[in-house]
Amino acid sequence: MEAFSDGILAIVITIMVLKLNMPKDTSIEALREVFPIFLAYVLSYVYVGIYWVNHHHLITAVNKVSGRLLWKNLFWIFWMSLIPMATEWMGLHPFQKLPSLLYGSILFMCSISYIMLQSEVIKINGEDSKISESIGKDRKGKASILMYALSVGFALIFPSISYIMYILVAVMWVVPDTRLEEIIKD
Amino acid sequence: MEAFSDGILAIVITIMVLKLNMPKDTSIEALREVFPIFLAYVLSYVYVGIYWVNHHHLITAVNKVSGRLLWKNLFWIFWMSLIPMATEWMGLHPFQKLPSLLYGSILFMCSISYIMLQSEVIKINGEDSKISESIGKDRKGKASILMYALSVGFALIFPSISYIMYILVAVMWVVPDTRLEEIIKD
Amino acid sequence: MEAFSDGILAIVITIMVLKLNMPKDTSIEALREVFPIFLAYVLSYVYVGIYWVNHHHLITAVNKVSGRLLWKNLFWIFWMSLIPMATEWMGLHPFQKLPSLLYGSILFMCSISYIMLQSEVIKINGEDSKISESIGKDRKGKASILMYALSVGFALIFPSISYIMYILVAVMWVVPDTRLEEIIKD
Amino acid sequence: MEAFSDGILAIVITIMVLKLNMPKDTSIEALREVFPIFLAYVLSYVYVGIYWVNHHHLITAVNKVSGRLLWKNLFWIFWMSLIPMATEWMGLHPFQKLPSLLYGSILFMCSISYIMLQSEVIKINGEDSKISESIGKDRKGKASILMYALSVGFALIFPSISYIMYILVAVMWVVPDTRLEEIIKD
Numbered sequence: 076m077e078a079f080s081d082g083i084l085a086i087v088i089t090i091m092v093l094k095l096n097m098p099k100d101t102s103i104e105a106l107r108e109v110f111p112i113f114l115a116y117v118l119s120y121v122y123v124g125i126y127w128v129n130h131h132h133l134i135t136a137v138n139k140v141s142g143r144l145l146w147k148n149l150f151w152i153f154w155m156s157l158i159p160m161a162t163e164w165m166g167l168h169p170f171q172k173l174p175s176l177l178y179g180s181i182l183f184m185c186s187i188s189y190i191m192l193q194s195e196v197i198k199i200n201g202e203d204s205k206i207s208e209s210i211g212k213d214r215k216g217k218a219s220i221l222m223y224a225l226s227v228g229f230a231l232i233f234p235s236i237s238y239i240m241y242i243l244v245a246v247m248w249v250v251p252d253t254r255l256e257e258i259i260k261d
Numbered sequence: 262m263e264a265f266s267d268g269i270l271a272i273v274i275t276i277m278v279l280k281l282n283m284p285k286d287t288s289i290e291a292l293r294e295v296f297p298i299f300l301a302y303v304l305s306y307v308y309v310g311i312y313w314v315n316h317h318h319l320i321t322a323v324n325k326v327s328g329r330l331l332w333k334n335l336f337w338i339f340w341m342s343l344i345p346m347a348t349e350w351m352g353l354h355p356f357q358k359l360p361s362l363l364y365g366s367i368l369f370m371c372s373i374s375y376i377m378l379q380s381e382v383i384k385i386n387g388e389d390s391k392i393s394e395s396i397g398k399d400r401k402g403k404a405s406i407l408m409y410a411l412s413v414g415f416a417l418i419f420p421s422i423s424y425i426m427y428i429l430v431a432v433m434w435v436v437p438d439t440r441l442e443e444i445i446k447d
Numbered sequence: 448m449e450a451f452s453d454g455i456l457a458i459v460i461t462i463m464v465l466k467l468n469m470p471k472d473t474s475i476e477a478l479r480e481v482f483p484i485f486l487a488y489v490l491s492y493v494y495v496g497i498y499w500v501n502h503h504h505l506i507t508a509v510n511k512v513s514g515r516l517l518w519k520n521l522f523w524i525f526w527m528s529l530i531p532m533a534t535e536w537m538g539l540h541p542f543q544k545l546p547s548l549l550y551g552s553i554l555f556m557c558s559i560s561y562i563m564l565q566s567e568v569i570k571i572n573g574e575d576s577k578i579s580e581s582i583g584k585d586r587k588g589k590a591s592i593l594m595y596a597l598s599v600g601f602a603l604i605f606p607s608i609s610y611i612m613y614i615l616v617a618v619m620w621v622v623p624d625t626r627l628e629e630i631i632k633d
Numbered sequence: 634m635e636a637f638s639d640g641i642l643a644i645v646i647t648i649m650v651l652k653l654n655m656p657k658d659t660s661i662e663a664l665r666e667v668f669p670i671f672l673a674y675v676l677s678y679v680y681v682g683i684y685w686v687n688h689h690h691l692i693t694a695v696n697k698v699s700g701r702l703l704w705k706n707l708f709w710i711f712w713m714s715l716i717p718m719a720t721e722w723m724g725l726h727p728f729q730k731l732p733s734l735l736y737g738s739i740l741f742m743c744s745i746s747y748i749m750l751q752s753e754v755i756k757i758n759g760e761d762s763k764i765s766e767s768i769g770k771d772r773k774g775k776a777s778i779l780m781y782a783l784s785v786g787f788a789l790i791f792p793s794i795s796y797i798m799y800i801l802v803a804v805m806w807v808v809p810d811t812r813l814e815e816i817i818k819d
Contacts, residue, residue: 149313149314
């Protein structure tokens with residue numbers, strides 16, 4: 076199940092890298108032209124990285140693989156699999172309303188489906204298992220969902236505010252996730 | 262062998278995601294234009310998911326890896342590997358006869374080759390093993406084959422009936438596969 | 448090391464499938480046009496399958512992973528990784544001299560590097576290990592190399608003879624590799 | 634964690650192979666035209682191979698997976714993931730300043746981030762662990778960083794000198810890395 080989890084996110088990164096095309100010629104301008112696409116790649120890479128680290132911790136803790144868990148995992152992967160396309164679209168059209176909106180909506184669905192997956196794991200392992208305690212109220216997860224919802228709203232009015240929110244959520248997560256580190260220490 | 266099985270289906274999903282191109286501009290129309298391709302992706306994703314969950318259960322149950330098993334697995338993967346191309350063709354040309362026909366034929370071959378793989382596992386593990394009992398008469402598998410055969414026939418006359426049948430088969434499978442869950446419970 | 452081996456060949460298959468483009472429209476002619484590319488894919492798929500099954504047996508038998516083994520494996524993968532490009536070129540230009548020549552040369556290098564990898568495994572496990580006995584004189588391996596060399600020669604004069612030889616080698620290998628099955632039985 | 638590491642570099646190789654397009658027709662000239670791209674592929678393949686072998690040794694030695702280790706690994710993968718794009722750009726525009734500069738800068742960042750990953754492993758396993766001793770002062774690693782820095786400098790004046798330096802670093806590493814082989818022998 077761990078190899079499975081790693082494979083999934085590797086797919087998403089692979090595709091994003093593939094969509095990262097080289098500059099069309101060897102001038103500074105051509106390099107500058109691909110820069111927004113590169114930035115969009117960095118942002119999505121960080122998001123996938125966050126999920127990778129968290130999913131790795133989550134799956135390692137699973138006691139028993141059930142059919143429901145596999146389907147919830149597949150549901151989450153489905154939304155993750157749409158990230159590369161949304162990243163490319165947003166990267167090619169920076170500060171445009173629809174691409175910002177789509178990007179935010181997909182991140183929103185990723186976190187909703189991740190929370191569903193997380194509660195399935197809690198259900199399997201029991202409310203008083205280590206993983207349940209460490210996830211706890213999952214304030215970060217809920218705050219992220221709220222911020223994605225807000226940024227989807229802003230996308231149609233001020234796409235740049237959405238961008239700032241996408242970056243804020245990423246920063247909030249990269250800061251070491253102490254809750255999960257604790258389990259490992261035990 | 263489990264990592265092997267997961268890798269295979271990860272490939273198919275990767276390729277489908279890759280073929281999922283972004284809208285050509287940032288208008289609502291461009292987004293609407295890619296919608297049939299997106300729907301075709303969702304359908305194929307569900308199919309691959311179904312096979313993933315079932316194949317995962319099947320392979321976990323295998324006692325011994327034989328050369329014949331590897332080749333039957335490769336034969337099944339071959340047909341699975343054609344899904345992305347057929348999905349893309351059908352998605353780009355909705356309600357066209359030939360793409361519907363090809364899509365159905367490939368699904369038909371996928372399920373035929375999966376049944377061959379399944380009976381190889383039964384042969385290896387023995388008729389009275391848990392996995393054999395749980396697969397049983399595999400009514401769902403046989404019904405799917407019949408429905409694919411019918412939908413291939415309809416494709417040349419009413420492609421939309423084929424579409425409905427493809428969706429019906431998917432729905433029939435996503436409903437939790439209780440037979441297999443039982444083995445895990447034991 | 449087994450996951451490693453499976454990952455490698457999964458890559459090659461992934462890329463070949465990706466290069467398998469859909470027909471340009473929904474006519475029978477467009478479908479017929481992609482047919483030689485499809486046949487080239489089938490042939491290469493069978494080759495990769497042969498290596499997959501054999502490499503799986505070989506790697507499972509390895510006692511100890513050394514740096515030399517990893518590099519010989521990487522050398523073999525290098526040649527395997529060129530198969531998709533050669534397949535696509537040959538598929539798009541059937542019965543052309545240079546594509547046939549390149550395809551044969553790459554298959555030739557694949558089998559040379561595979562034999563190098565095989566002898567490294569024999570060296571690690573010892574001459575009197577089960578795997579060494581089962582590989583034995585490896586007549587099939589040597590015959591394949593000879594046939595590839597011949598088909599490279601024929602490619603510049605009669606590409607169709609090269610094609611027949613490529614198919615013959617594949618058939619020769621798909622016939623169950625009894626030598627290797629024996630080890631598993633033990 | 635080992636499957637994880639292998640998956641990562643498999644991704645990079647996959648993408649490079651994908652970017653390796655076939656000649657545009659069946660003439661010798663078309664084959665010659667793709668030759669610089671092929672050479673760039675060979676060079677990058679060797680680099681990825683070097684990291685593969687070293688990372689394999691490094692990760693096998695890790696006692697405990699921490700969140701910091703996963704993030705340092707992700708940081709290193711990030712730079713590795715840019716290799717395919719830089720390779721393609723350099724291959725298509727041989728002896729051009731900017732592509733040489735970008736290629737060197739990415740290799741530079743790969744080795745900086747690899748050294749960061751390496752010191753994290755040393756920190757986890759302890760200064761007196763086998764892996765720390767075997768890495769030792771890591772003269773090769775530091776020399777590579779210096780050579781990349783120099784070649785980035787040369788790229789804007791004499792790209793060909795940069796090329797020679799890229800090849801030299803690769804040669805320096807492929808020569809069996811005896812330090813690491815020693816651990817395995819123990």
